Amino acid sequence: MTFLKLDSLRKHYGAVAALDGVDMTVAPGSRTAIVGPSGCGKTTLLRLIAGFEAPDAGAILLDGEVMADAQGQVPAHLRNIGIVAQDGCLFPHLSVSDNIGFGLKTDREAKRARAGELMEMVGLDPAMLSRKPDQLSGGQQQRVALARALARQPRLMLLDEPFSALDTGLRVATRKAVADVLSSAGITTILVTHDQQEALAFADQLAVMRSGRFVQVGSPRDVYARPVDAATAAFMGEAIVLPADVAGGQAESPLGPLAIDAGGFSGAGSILLRPEQISVRRAEAEDANGTVADVVFGGSTCDTRIVLDGVHAHAFRLDIPNREMLHAGDRVAVSVSGKAHLFR
Amino acid sequence: MSATTDTRVLTAPRYRLPAASSWTLTIAVVVALLALLPLGFVLWAAVATGWDTAVTLIFRGRVAELMVDTILLVLLTIPICTLLAVTLAWLTERTDLPGARLWSWLCVAPLAVPAFVHSYAWVGLWPGIHGLGAGVAISVVAYFPFLFLPVSAAFRLLDPALEDQAASLGLAPVAVFRRVVLPQLRLAVCGGMLLIGLHLLAEYGLFAMIRFDTFTTAIIDQFQSTYNGVAAYMLALVLVLCCLVLLGLEASLRGRRRYARLGPGVARRTKTVRLGRWRYPLLLLPLVTAAFSLGIPALTLGRWLVAGGTAIWRMDEIGLALGQTLVICLIGGFATTAAAVPIAWLSVRRVNRSSRFLEGCYYLASSMPGVVVALALVTVTVRALLPLYQTVATIVLAYVIMFLPRALVSLRASIAQVPVELEQAAASLGRSPGNALWSTTVRLAAPGAAAGVALSSLGIMNELTATQMLAPNGTRTLAMAFWALTSEIDYAGAAPYAVLMVLFSLPLTWLLHHQSKKIAGR
Numbered sequence: 001m002t003f004l005k006l007d008s009l010r011k012h013y014g015a016v017a018a019l020d021g022v023d024m025t026v027a028p029g030s031r032t033a034i035v036g037p038s039g040c041g042k043t044t045l046l047r048l049i050a051g052f053e054a055p056d057a058g059a060i061l062l063d064g065e066v067m068a069d070a071q072g073q074v075p076a077h078l079r080n081i082g083i084v085a086q087d088g089c090l091f092p093h094l095s096v097s098d099n100i101g102f103g104l105k106t107d108r109e110a111k112r113a114r115a116g117e118l119m120e121m122v123g124l125d126p127a128m129l130s131r132k133p134d135q136l137s138g139g140q141q142q143r144v145a146l147a148r149a150l151a152r153q154p155r156l157m158l159l160d161e162p163f164s165a166l167d168t169g170l171r172v173a174t175r176k177a178v179a180d181v182l183s184s185a186g187i188t189t190i191l192v193t194h195d196q197q198e199a200l201a202f203a204d205q206l207a208v209m210r211s212g213r214f215v216q217v218g219s220p221r222d223v224y225a226r227p228v229d230a231a232t233a234a235f236m237g238e239a240i241v242l243p244a245d246v247a248g249g250q251a252e253s254p255l256g257p258l259a260i261d262a263g264g265f266s267g268a269g270s271i272l273l274r275p276e277q278i279s280v281r282r283a284e285a286e287d288a289n290g291t292v293a294d295v296v297f298g299g300s301t302c303d304t305r306i307v308l309d310g311v312h313a314h315a316f317r318l319d320i321p322n323r324e325m326l327h328a329g330d331r332v333a334v335s336v337s338g339k340a341h342l343f344r
Numbered sequence: 345m346s347a348t349t350d351t352r353v354l355t356a357p358r359y360r361l362p363a364a365s366s367w368t369l370t371i372a373v374v375v376a377l378l379a380l381l382p383l384g385f386v387l388w389a390a391v392a393t394g395w396d397t398a399v400t401l402i403f404r405g406r407v408a409e410l411m412v413d414t415i416l417l418v419l420l421t422i423p424i425c426t427l428l429a430v431t432l433a434w435l436t437e438r439t440d441l442p443g444a445r446l447w448s449w450l451c452v453a454p455l456a457v458p459a460f461v462h463s464y465a466w467v468g469l470w471p472g473i474h475g476l477g478a479g480v481a482i483s484v485v486a487y488f489p490f491l492f493l494p495v496s497a498a499f500r501l502l503d504p505a506l507e508d509q510a511a512s513l514g515l516a517p518v519a520v521f522r523r524v525v526l527p528q529l530r531l532a533v534c535g536g537m538l539l540i541g542l543h544l545l546a547e548y549g550l551f552a553m554i555r556f557d558t559f560t561t562a563i564i565d566q567f568q569s570t571y572n573g574v575a576a577y578m579l580a581l582v583l584v585l586c587c588l589v590l591l592g593l594e595a596s597l598r599g600r601r602r603y604a605r606l607g608p609g610v611a612r613r614t615k616t617v618r619l620g621r622w623r624y625p626l627l628l629l630p631l632v633t634a635a636f637s638l639g640i641p642a643l644t645l646g647r648w649l650v651a652g653g654t655a656i657w658r659m660d661e662i663g664l665a666l667g668q669t670l671v672i673c674l675i676g677g678f679a680t681t682a683a684a685v686p687i688a689w690l691s692v693r694r695v696n697r698s699s700r701f702l703e704g705c706y707y708l709a710s711s712m713p714g715v716v717v718a719l720a721l722v723t724v725t726v727r728a729l730l731p732l733y734q735t736v737a738t739i740v741l742a743y744v745i746m747f748l749p750r751a752l753v754s755l756r757a758s759i760a761q762v763p764v765e766l767e768q769a770a771a772s773l774g775r776s777p778g779n780a781l782w783s784t785t786v787r788l789a790a791p792g793a794a795a796g797v798a799l800s801s802l803g804i805m806n807e808l809t810a811t812q813m814l815a816p817n818g819t820r821t822l823a824m825a826f827w828a829l830t831s832e833i834d835y836a837g838a839a840p841y842a843v844l845m846v847l848f849s850l851p852l853t854w855l856l857h858h859q860s861k862k863i864a865g866r
C-alpha cells in the first residue's frame with residue numbers, strides 16, 4: 001500500500017540543485033525518517049510536499065491524488081498536510097490557544113476545548129493556553145506547534161528537525177511522546193533530522209539523503225547493518241571499514257578470514273564492521289594481531305586507536321570499556337563476531 | 345606598626361566621581377522639562393482663565409464648527425491614507441509589479457515636498473479649489489508616505505514561514521493576508537496613522553492656502569489679527585486635547601506587545617506574488633498616486649518657472665533666504681541632536697521605568713502642534729523673559745521640542761549597535777565615565793547622530809508655523825519667503841523658493857528611505 005509517492009522530484013535554486021531526482025513511497029500510518037548532512041535538501045523536500053514551493057520536475061501523489069506534477073499543483077491550504085518547522089513558527093501576535101485553534105473552522109468554545117485537549121496530548125499544562133508564544137520556552141513552543149499541526153487531523157505530518165531546540169533528556173522524552181501521539185492518531189509522518197540516533201529510534205522507514213538524492217531507503221536495521229557505502233555507514237554510527245579480498249562468501253581481511261553477509265562476489269572490496277562486533281583483549285606474542293597506538297581517556301570508555309599487524313598497518317579507533325586499562329604500546333588480540341558487511 | 349600601616353591604607357584619599365549616568369539623567373530631565381513647557385503652559389492658561397470664561401470661549405459655535413471640520417478631516421484622511429499606503433507597500437514589496445523599486449522610491453519622494461507646497465501646486469492648477477474635499481485630497485497625497493515608509497519596512501521584516509504555516513493549516517491566501525500579515529503590520533500602521541493625525545492637527549500652510557479652517561489656522565488668525573490671548577489659548581487647549589485623544593487612541597489600538605520573531609535563524613526571503621494578468625492594470629495605482637503627489641507639484645512649479653522667466657530669480661533675496669535657512673537648519677539640527685543624546689543613551693543603556701517615562705515625555709512634547717509650541721514660547725518670553733523674545737535661542741528651543749524624536753530614533757538605533765563592553769573597556773583603561781562614553785559610544789554612534797541632524801534639519805527647513813511666530817525680526821527663511829509671496833498672490837515669485845526647498849529635501853528624503861530599508865536589514 002502506498003500513501004505518499006514521490007516520483008523523480010527535482011528542484012533547482014539558480015545553479016544549485018537542491019533536489020536532484022527524489023523517489024520514495026510511504027506506507028499509510030508509517031513513520032519515515034530522512035537523515036542527511038546539512039544543505040542536502042531535506043527542508044526543500046518537505047516544502048515541496050507541503051506545497052509551499054512547486055517542483056521543477058516530477059510528481060507528488062498523496063493518497064492517490066496528484067498534489068503536484070508538470071500540469072500544476074494543489075495549493076498548500078487545500079492539501080491538509082501538517083508541518084512543524086524547526087523553530088516552531090508560532091504566530092507571535094496570537095495566544096497559545098489561538099495558535100492551536102488557528103486552522104479550525106469551529107466556534108470559539110469548540111476551539112478552546114480542542115486546544116485544551118491537544119495541550120494535554122502533547123504534555124503541556126492547559127494553564128499555558130492564555131500565554132503568548134514569547135512566554136514559552138523553546139521546547140514548549142515546539143510542542144505547541146505540534147499541537148497546532150495536529151488540531152486539524154492532517155493526512156500527513158511533516159516534522160522538520162522539531163526536537164533540535166531541546167536538551168538531550170527532554171529530546172528523548174518529547175520524541176517518544178510525539179511518536180505515541182502520532183501513532184495513536186494513525187497519522188503518517190515524515191521526520192527530518194540531523195541526528196541518526198533519533199532517526200533509528202523513530203522510524204519504520206529510513207531514507208539517507210545526500211546532495212539532493214536518496215542514497216539509500218530501507219528499514220532502520222537494514223540501513224544500519226547494510227549501508228550502501230562507507231559514507232552512509234559512517235553517517236549511521238561508528239564504522240570500521242577495512243579492505244578485503246573476497247572469495248566464496250569469505251573475506252580475507254587484515255583481521256583474518258571473516259564471514260560476510262553476501263555471496264556471489266569475488267575480488268577486492270571493502271567491508272564494514274560495527275564496534276559492537278569487535279572485542280579487544282590484551283594478548284601475548286602469538287595471539288596478538290595488533291598494537292595500541294593511542295588512548296584518550298573518556299570516563300567509562302577510552303577512545304583507543306589500534307594499528308593492525310601487516311604490511312599496510314591498517315588502523316581504526318574504538319571506544320573500549322575502561323576495565324581493560326590499555327596503554328599505548330600494549331599488544332592486543334582483536335576478534336570479530338557475526339558477519340562483516342560487504343560494500344558493493 | 346602594622347596597625348598604623350593598615351590605617352593609612354584605609355584613609356588613603358578617595359573621592360567619588362558622580363556616575364556618568366546621573367549627569368546624563370540630570371540633563372535629560374532638564375531637557376524634558378523644557379520640552380514640556382508648551383503643554384504646561386496650555387494647562388496653566390486653562391486654569392488661569394477661570395472656569396466661566398473658559399466655558400464661554402470653548403462652548404461656542406465657532407469651536408463646534410472647527411471641531412466638526414477637524415474630526416471629518418481626520419476621519420476621512422487617515423483611512424484613505426492607510427488603504428493607499430498598505431496597498432502600495434504590498435505592491436512594491438511583495439509582488440512582481442514592474443519597476444517595484446522605482447515605485448517604492450516614488451512613494452517616499454512626496455515627503456520632500458512641504459505640505460504647503462502641495463497645496464500651492466493644487467491651487468495653481470485648480471484656482472477655485474477649497475474646503476474639506478480639497479483638504480482631504482491634498483492631505484492624502486502629502487502625508488501617505490508617513491504610512492508607506494513604516495508599512496513597507498514591516499513588510500520586509502515579516503517572516504514568510506508564518507504565512508506558509510498558515511497555508512498548511514488550511515487558510516486560503518486572502519485569509520492568510522487578513523489573519524497573519526495584517527496583524528503583524530499593526531504596529532507600523534498605528535504609528536503611521538498617529539503621525540498623520542498629528543500632522544493634520546498641526547498643519548497651517550496647507551489648509552490656509554485652500555481656505556479650510558482648522559484649529560491651527562484659527563489660532564494663527566487670532567494671533568495675527570487681534571492678538572486675543574485668552575481666546576487663542578482656549579483654542580490651543582482644545583487642540584492639545586485633540587492630540588491627547590489621538591495619542592490615547594493609538595496607544596490602545598497598538599496594544600503593549602511587540603511582535604518579535606521567535607526562534608533562531610534568519611528569516612527566509614519572502615516569495616513574490618505573481619500578479620499575472622493584473623500586473624499591468626495594477627500599475628495604474630502607483631502611477632496615479634505619483635501623478636498627484638509628484639506630478640502636480642512638478643507641473644505647477646514648472647509652469648510658474650517658465651512663466652516667471654528670469655525675473656523671478658531675484659538672487660539677492662533668494663540667496664539671503666537660502667543662507668538664513670541653512671544656518672537656522674544647522675543650528676537647530678545640531679541642537680536637537682545634542683539634546684537627544686542623553687535620553688538616547690539612557691533609553692539604550694539604562695532601560696528602566698524612569699528612562700521610559702522620560703522618553704514618553706519627549707514624545708508627548710513633540711506631538712504638540714507647532715502653533716501651540718510657538719504660542720507658549722511667545723507668551724512666556726513676552727511675560728517673563730523679554731530679552732529672549734524672538735531670539736535664535738527661543739526658536740531653536742521650539743525646534744528641539746518639535747523635532748527631538750527624529751534625532752532620538754536615529755541616535756538610539758546606532759547607540760544600540762555599540763556594545764556596552766567597549767565603554768567598560770575604556771573605563772578599565774583609566775578613562776573617566778564621561779570620557780569613556782565620549783570616546784567610545786558617542787564616536788561610534790556618529791553616523792546615527794548625522795542622520796539625526798539631517799532628519800531634524802529637514803523638519804526645520806519645511807517648518808512654517810512656529811518659524812513665522814518666533815523668528816527674530818528680519819529673518820526670512822525659504823518657507824517664510826514662499827509664504828509671504830503666495831499671500832501676495834505672487835505665485836510665480838514663490839516658485840524658486842519652493843524648488844529650493846524640494847531640492848534640499850530630496851537627499852534627506854532618500855536618507856529616510858534608506859534608513860527604513862536598513863532597519864529591515866536589507
Ligand SMILES: Nc1ncnc2c1ncn2[C@@H]1O[C@H](COP(=O)(O)OP(=O)(O)OP(=O)(O)O)[C@@H](O)[C@H]1O
Pocket residue numbers: 013014016017018036037038039040041042043044045194
Ligand atoms: N530559497 C533558496 N534559494 C536558494 N537556494 C536555496 C534556497 N533554499 C535552499 N537552498 C539551497 O538548497 C540546498 C538545500 O537546502 P535545504 O534547506 O533543503 O537543506 P537542508 O537539508 O534542510 O539543510 P539543514 O539540515 O541545514 O537544514 C542548499 O544548498 C541551499 O543552499
Ligand SMILES: [Mg+2]
Pocket residue numbers: 042043044160
Ligand atoms: Mg533544513
